[in-house]
Every structure is written in structure tokens, then in C-alpha cells.
Amino acid sequence: MSQQRIAILNHIRASHAARGVVRQEHTAAAHLNDRKKNLIPARGQLTGAAACAQFIIAALKNQATVDNIELAEHVPQAIGAYLAGHGLAGPIRLCGDAFLAAMPWNAIAHFNPAAGAVMESDGAGVSVALCGIAETGTLMLTSGINSPSGLNFLPPTHIVVLRAADIVGALEDGWDMLRRISNGQIPRTVNLITGPSRTADIAQTMYMGAHGPKRLHVIVVEGASVKVEGNA
Numbered sequence: 001m002s003q004q005r006i007a008i009l010n011h012i013r014a015s016h017a018a019r020g021v022v023r024q025e026h027t028a029a030a031h032l033n034d035r036k037k038n039l040i041p042a043r044g045q046l047t048g049a050a051a052c053a054q055f056i057i058a059a060l061k062n063q064a065t066v067d068n069i070e071l072a073e074h075v076p077q078a079i080g081a082y083l084a085g086h087g088l089a090g091p092i093r094l095c096g097d098a099f100l101a102a103m104p105w106n107a108i109a110h111f112n113p114a115a116g117a118v119m120e121s122d123g124a125g126v127s128v129a130l131c132g133i134a135e136t137g138t139l140m141l142t143s144g145i146n147s148p149s150g151l152n153f154l155p156p157t158h159i160v161v162l163r164a165a166d167i168v169g170a171l172e173d174g175w176d177m178l179r180r181i182s183n184g185q186i187p188r189t190v191n192l193i194t195g196p197s198r199t200a201d202i203a204q205t206m207y208m209g210a211h212g213p214k215r216l217h218v219i220v221v222e223g224a225s226v227k228v229e230g231n232a
Contacts, residue, residue: 014136037172044135044170051134052164052220058137062195064216070223072161073104078219079159080108083124086215088157093122096146100161102127118150125155125213131174132167132179132218136194139218140174142182143189158213160193162221 046054056066065121067078079092090111094100105113111123125148129139139160145148152158168174171192178186196216 054134097128122155124157125151126159129162138194141191142187157215
């Protein structure tokens with residue numbers, strides 16, 4: 001076979017292969033957009049106040065602690081009360097979320113709350129959850145320039161602020177919310193956190209804080225939030 005004919009055939013094969021890849025990509029996109037939810041139990045189909053109540057029940061079963069507050073302005077005081085009540089110290093490392101930044105942190109200035117890179121000396125880390133999963137009491141946290149994943153794992157105490165309006169029924173609803181908010185640009189890391197870090201691999205004895213925080217405290221903000229500069 002001549003080199004010219006080989007070149008022609010290779011060009012045809014490459015053309016067909018390229019079209020095949022395009023077809024596969026279209027098929028995959030259509031499959032994702034047409035995805036159907038699996039069987040979801042009743043506790044994963046709750047909404048509103050019922051979903052919030054179920055989330056708290058599940059979180060407590062998973063050895064987290066939960067505090068309900070009405071106003072986001074009271075988050076710093078709630079954190080201060082929790083740390084003082086458990087004999088815990090700062091510094092408190094805050095994620096850079098604008099929701100947290102607008103809160104009155106001067107109320108607990110003695111705990112040295114500050115944003116920035118997480119440090120080994122930090123006593124507690126404070127994050128804002130994308131959403132909470134009522135079915136399992138799981139928190140979904142995403143990484144980003146203002147939400148480093150290290151904050152979820154390095155400090156011995158992890159405090160997560162969760163808006164009650166952001167509690168969804170099932171994990172599938174959480175992924176849908178992430179896709180909707182991110183406009184398809186999924187963040188580099190998504191952490192699903194259910195209770196504090198623990199393991200029973202060592203002599204079948206439950207050990208807390210094996211791979212991360214020993215304590216997980218969730219603050220559920222039920223009502224109105226503080227006004228973030230630049231938002232209505």
C-alpha cells in the first residue's frame with residue numbers, strides 16, 4: 001500500500017474517531033442531565049422545619065453537638081459560649097466567607113478570631129456549610145479561595161455554621177444544590193462531614209479525633225442573617 005493511501009486512510013480513521021468522541025460526550029451529557037434519583041427513604045424527602053429537625057436528630061446520633069440560634073448576629077456569642085462551656089481555648093480560625101465576615105466578632109475578641117491560613121496552633125476552626133443533609137446529618141463543605149479544606153481537618157474543634165434554609169432532604173439534593181450554585185463549575189474539593197473524626201480500628205475501641213477534629217459543633221441559624229456589604 002502506498003504511503004499516500006495510508007495517509008488518506010489514517011485521516012479517515014481520525015475523522016471517525018473524533019466524531020465518535022463527540023457523540024460519546026453528547027451521550028454522557030444527556031445521561032447526566034436525564035439522571036433519575038434512586039429510591040430515597042422518607043427521612044430524606046423532608047423539607048423545611050421537618051428537614052431541619054431530622055438533620056439535628058441525625059447529627060446528634062453521629063456525636064456532633066448542635067446549637068440553634070435565631071439570628072446570625074448571635075453566632076459569635078454562641079461560639080464563645082460553646083468554647084467556654086467546654087473549657088476550650090482559641091485562637092479561632094475563620095473561613096473567609098462574607099457571611100462570617102459581617103458578624104460582630106469583637107464580642108469574643110478574647111478568643112482571637114481571625115481569618116487567614118489555618119495554623120497548627122489554632123484551637124478551633126469555623127466554616128460555613130454549603131448545605132446540610134437531613135437524611136444522615138451530614139454537612140457538605142466546598143473548597144475555594146475563602147474556604148480552605150484544611151480548616152475542616154487541622155483544628156481539634158470544628159465549628160460549622162449552617163443556615164436552616166440550606167438543609168436539604170437527601171444527598172442527591174445536596175449535589176443538585178451544588179450544581180445549581182456553582183453553575184456547573186464543581187469546586188476542586190467537596191467534603192462530606194458526618195460527626196467528629198473517629199475510628200474503632202484500634203483494639204475495637206472508639207477513639208475520637210483519629211484523622212481530624214475531636215469535636216464537631218454545628219450552629220444552625222434559623223432566621224434572619226446579618227447584612228453582608230454589597231448585598232441587599
